[in-house]
Amino acid sequence: xxxxxxxxxxxxxxxxxxxxxxxxxAVDEANLTIYPGxxxxxxxxxxxxxxxxxxxxxxxxxxxxxxxxxxxxxEGKDISHAGKGEILALRGSSIGLVPQDPMSNLNPLWRxxxxxxxxxxxxxxxxxxxxxxxxxELLEEAGLPDAERRARQYPHEFSGxxxxxxxxxxxxxxxxxxxxxDEPTSALDVxxxxxxxxxxxxxTDDLGVAVMLITHDLGLAAERADHLVVMYRGRVVExxxxxxxxxxxxxxxxxxxxxxxxxxxxxxxxxxxxRAEVREQAVQTAAEIAAEVAHSSTEFxxxxxxxxxxxxxxxxxxxxxxxxxxKIPFTAVDSVSFKLKRGTTTxxxxxxxxxxxxVAxxxxxxxxxxxxxxxxDGHDLxxxxxxQERLRLRRQMQPVFQNPYASLDPLYSIYKSIxxxxxxxxxxxxxxxxxxxxxxxxxxxxxxxVMSRYPGELSGGQRQRVAIARALALEPEVVICDExxxxxxxxxxxxxxxLLNDLQAELGLSYLFITHDLAVVRQIADNVLVMQDxxxxxAAPVSEVFDNPREDYTRKLLDAIPGxxxxxxx
Amino acid sequence: MSETRVGQERFVAxxxxxxxxxxxxxxxxxxxxxxWKEAWKRLRTSFLFWFAVLILAVIAAMIFFPSLFTxxxxxxxxxxxxxxxxxxxxxxxxxxxxxxDVWANAVYGARASxxxxxxxxxxxxxxxxxxxxxxxxxxxxxxxxxxRFSDIFFSIPLxxxxxxxxxxxxxxxxxxxxxxxxxxxxxxxxxxxWPQITRQMRGAVLEIKNLEFVDAATAIGASKMKxxxxxxxxxxxxxxxxxxxxxxGVFIVAEASLSFLxxxxxxxxxxxxxxxxxxxxxxxxxxxxNVMYVPAATLAITVLGFILLGEAVRxxxxxxxxxx
Numbered sequence: 001x002x003x004x005x006x007x008x009x010x011x012x013x014x015x016x017x018x019x020x021x022x023x024x025x026a027v028d029e030a031n032l033t034i035y036p037g038x039x040x041x042x043x044x045x046x047x048x049x050x051x052x053x054x055x056x057x058x059x060x061x062x063x064x065x066x067x068x069x070x071x072x073x074x075e076g077k078d079i080s081h082a083g084k085g086e087i088l089a090l091r092g093s094s095i096g097l098v099p100q101d102p103m104s105n106l107n108p109l110w111r112x113x114x115x116x117x118x119x120x121x122x123x124x125x126x127x128x129x130x131x132x133x134x135x136x137e138l139l140e141e142a143g144l145p146d147a148e149r150r151a152r153q154y155p156h157e158f159s160g161x162x163x164x165x166x167x168x169x170x171x172x173x174x175x176x177x178x179x180x181x182d183e184p185t186s187a188l189d190v191x192x193x194x195x196x197x198x199x200x201x202x203x204t205d206d207l208g209v210a211v212m213l214i215t216h217d218l219g220l221a222a223e224r225a226d227h228l229v230v231m232y233r234g235r236v237v238e239x240x241x242x243x244x245x246x247x248x249x250x251x252x253x254x255x256x257x258x259x260x261x262x263x264x265x266x267x268x269x270x271x272x273x274x275r276a277e278v279r280e281q282a283v284q285t286a287a288e289i290a291a292e293v294a295h296s297s298t299e300f301x302x303x304x305x306x307x308x309x310x311x312x313x314x315x316x317x318x319x320x321x322x323x324x325x326x327k328i329p330f331t332a333v334d335s336v337s338f339k340l341k342r343g344t345t346t347x348x349x350x351x352x353x354x355x356x357x358x359v360a361x362x363x364x365x366x367x368x369x370x371x372x373x374x375x376x377d378g379h380d381l382x383x384x385x386x387x388q389e390r391l392r393l394r395r396q397m398q399p400v401f402q403n404p405y406a407s408l409d410p411l412y413s414i415y416k417s418i419x420x421x422x423x424x425x426x427x428x429x430x431x432x433x434x435x436x437x438x439x440x441x442x443x444x445x446x447x448x449x450v451m452s453r454y455p456g457e458l459s460g461g462q463r464q465r466v467a468i469a470r471a472l473a474l475e476p477e478v479v480i481c482d483e484x485x486x487x488x489x490x491x492x493x494x495x496x497x498x499l500l501n502d503l504q505a506e507l508g509l510s511y512l513f514i515t516h517d518l519a520v521v522r523q524i525a526d527n528v529l530v531m532q533d534x535x536x537x538x539a540a541p542v543s544e545v546f547d548n549p550r551e552d553y554t555r556k557l558l559d560a561i562p563g564x565x566x567x568x569x570x
Numbered sequence: 571m572s573e574t575r576v577g578q579e580r581f582v583a584x585x586x587x588x589x590x591x592x593x594x595x596x597x598x599x600x601x602x603x604x605x606w607k608e609a610w611k612r613l614r615t616s617f618l619f620w621f622a623v624l625i626l627a628v629i630a631a632m633i634f635f636p637s638l639f640t641x642x643x644x645x646x647x648x649x650x651x652x653x654x655x656x657x658x659x660x661x662x663x664x665x666x667x668x669x670x671d672v673w674a675n676a677v678y679g680a681r682a683s684x685x686x687x688x689x690x691x692x693x694x695x696x697x698x699x700x701x702x703x704x705x706x707x708x709x710x711x712x713x714x715x716x717x718r719f720s721d722i723f724f725s726i727p728l729x730x731x732x733x734x735x736x737x738x739x740x741x742x743x744x745x746x747x748x749x750x751x752x753x754x755x756x757x758x759x760x761x762x763x764w765p766q767i768t769r770q771m772r773g774a775v776l777e778i779k780n781l782e783f784v785d786a787a788t789a790i791g792a793s794k795m796k797x798x799x800x801x802x803x804x805x806x807x808x809x810x811x812x813x814x815x816x817x818x819g820v821f822i823v824a825e826a827s828l829s830f831l832x833x834x835x836x837x838x839x840x841x842x843x844x845x846x847x848x849x850x851x852x853x854x855x856x857x858x859x860n861v862m863y864v865p866a867a868t869l870a871i872t873v874l875g876f877i878l879l880g881e882a883v884r885x886x887x888x889x890x891x892x893x894x
Contacts (some may be wrong), residue, residue, distance in 0.1 A: 033577030154695055227578050233586045240580030250582040252590045364789055394791035407782040409801050421790040448595055454604040461594040470786070492594050570657055 012070035041221035113151030219563020283509030286343030301377030350531035402483035461492035625875030698767020706775030774806035816880035
């Protein structure tokens with residue numbers, strides 16, 4: 001077996017991008033080898049060069065990118081400087097690609113079947129009626145039911161998962177020897193992700209296709225591939241058998257990944273213990289604050305133990321029907337009830353369309369509920385009559401949103417963004433506000449030099465920290481995090497989760513934490529609400545949900561956490 | 571697959587060569603820049619921009635200091651003996667049929683033409699921004715009303731509508747003086763040209779009002795109006811500015827067309843359109859074409875200046891061209 005020749009051998013490959021007169025190195029002397037039929041994974045954070053490496057292999061570097069050194073050998077032939085014709089001949093028939101974003105990689109004006117047929121015709125696999133027949137077979141193979149009808153549909157009639165299946169069918173249409181899958185499931189729901197990857201595994205095994213899987217998730221990589229290549233800032237920092245790397249990481253970056261990636265870290269006992277400590281301290285601080293609130297006449301609220309109480313919250317949207325005057329009621333949230341105890345975190349977990357964000361918006365009073373009520377420390381949000389009262393409520397409850405690129409006004413400097421809540425509520429003088437902004441930046445571990453910067457100049461994680469600082473400016477008691485870490489790289493995710501934990505312990509905050517990812521829940525939450533199609537299907541303390549899930553759906557979500565089955569070293 | 575294959579042995583990069591960085595560290599030595607500062611930086615290095623600025627500076631000088639360009643004083647009574655007089659010292663392009671200096675006419679004509687362009691742009695932009703912002707922000711019935719209303723105005727051909735409006739106004743107010751005449755043309759153009767800005771503003775506001783920073787401001791306690799004023803409108807400005815700059819040139823052409831047809835500014839007001847209207851006969855006879863070339867050239871160069879400026883600003887503000 002050892003004597004079989006490698007399918008792909010990347011040797012000391014360097015890729016640079018021209019930026020003005022300089023050449024920026026994106027991939028620096030990378031090595032990797034893939035044997036026929038084998039699955040390997042390239043793991044790295046955004047900007048690590050993993051996608052660039054893959055694009056170099058299939059000759060899809062953008063105009064400014066160039067192979068500056070080393071070689072790429074496919075079946076023993078150097079293709080690193082191959083001409084257009086040679087690369088065209090390889091693409092599709094020898095090397096297939098499943099791109100990252102299923103939403104933008106299908107032509108919306110073409111039937112899905114025609115797009116797969118195009119791949120067959122372009123590679124000379126089949127033409128005419130034979131190709132049509134083959135398209136249906138390929139779609140069936142990719143796991144789409146009712147393939148014949150599906151082939152005649154347009155991309156907008158497909159869900160994200162179905163589109164990704166169609167793209168897989170396309171990538172495998174000409175039976176390539178190597179399939180490059182560039183983050184094939186990162187835009188999909190976790191349970192769909194698992195289905196698609198399982199199917200891809202089986203399919204490529206059956207066909208004997210080698211797979212180069214590109215992912216930012218070490219857990220997922222280790223679960224799917226036998227050989228791992230870890231990239232960091234353009235360099236391959238560690239590579240080898242998946243299990244060996246996971247159980248005994250040697251490079252400090254890999255060690256960091258193994259210890260911090262939420263999908264892996266959530267299995268550790270240490271993270272459960274750490275969470276318990278945070279909670280203990282937070283509950284104590286929160287109780288002190290509550291006692292103060294109960295005795296004060298100026299503070300909003302009564303100092304109840306349940307700072308938030310949600311009763312039978314329901315939201316019905318009316319969608320446009322087929323005829324212009326028709327309205328179809330759609331229940332996005334269906335009588336959801338829960339309580340949030342002071343100083344604790346309740347996580348709402350669900351996939352897209354489960355209604356979890358709608359709950360968050362109603363709790364924040366950004367969206368009026370159709371029925372049911374939200375009590376903040378004993379006060380019904382809908383019964384706040386005066387502007388004064390409403391402003392006082394706003395001070396007590398603040399959001400941190402998902403998209404770090406949209407949650408800060410791009411025209412506001414960081415200083416102005418964090419100062420905005422203070423100014424809106426006329427807190428202090430200009431000088432005092434500045435001192436407060438400095439304090440807040442310090443709290444979220446950002447240097448005060450960022451004050452004069454603009455959001456466009458900060459990374460996603462840094463912006464999210466600014467958003468947290470803004471949320472904390474008015475000293476709220478409750479912070480509502482709507483997918484606050486979902487858009488971040490795993491290490492940055494871990495860092496923000498740590499920050500949220502520290503802040504909770506110090507300030508006695510209560511969190512409502514909305515997420516699609518059960519993996520992060522164990523590190524931050526005490527209670528979990530699992531939502532599906534607008535309803536709460538399971539509500540229990542975290543440990544119970546993880547160790548003893550009662551509902552099938554919860555079990556499915558747990559199974560979908562990548563890397564959950566992998567044994568880790570210590 | 572427990573055996574390790576050739577080329578897949580365990581490899582760990584030397585740690586000295588691949589040092590770890592702090593997670594998500596802030597790069598401290600960058601200079602802060604927002605959209606506008608960045609756009610200005612881009613403009614500063616743009617040849618197109620400086621070329622447009624140069625053209626417009628010359629035109630501005632013509633308007634404010636006409637004596638730098640011609641020694642002929644404004645409103646000189648023409649002498650008929652100069653009719654079609656040839657170029658001479660101080661009169662570089664000769665005289666018109668009426669005995670007016672061709673070049674002096676073009677210099678003094680700049681004022682009315684540019685005034686119409688600038689004022690019309692200001693009015694349409696204000697009207698378009700207000701209606702567009704209200705339509706986009708409030709949505710529902712308000713949006714439907716404003717949008718349909720603007721559609722009606724959008725569907726009427728600009729010049730045709732202006733011809734009707736101006737003829738009516740001309741009959742109602744026969745003697746209006748310089749600013750009065752300019753005002754009538756500006757009002758007529760503005761009345762039918764605002765829907766373009768409305769549409770653009772509405773689109774931008776619709777997109778921005780759903781962004782999370784608007785929700786965040788609401789959650790802080792900012793009122794709807796505050797949100798609109800502080801966050802939504804400033805972020806919607808960029809595309810509107812580009813359209814406004816480019817349409818400025820279009821309005822100057824529209825004024826010239828109207829005056830050429832004898833409907834824009836009255837004969838007594840010096841404008842390029844009027845000069846061109848007077849030159850009609852020369853085009854037919856093919857003689858003394860200077861009378862046509864000079865106002866046509868100043869008009870074309872001015873319009874070019876504004877369109878190039880708009881193009882330069884569009885490039886500078888283009889989000890695709892900006893660093894991420």
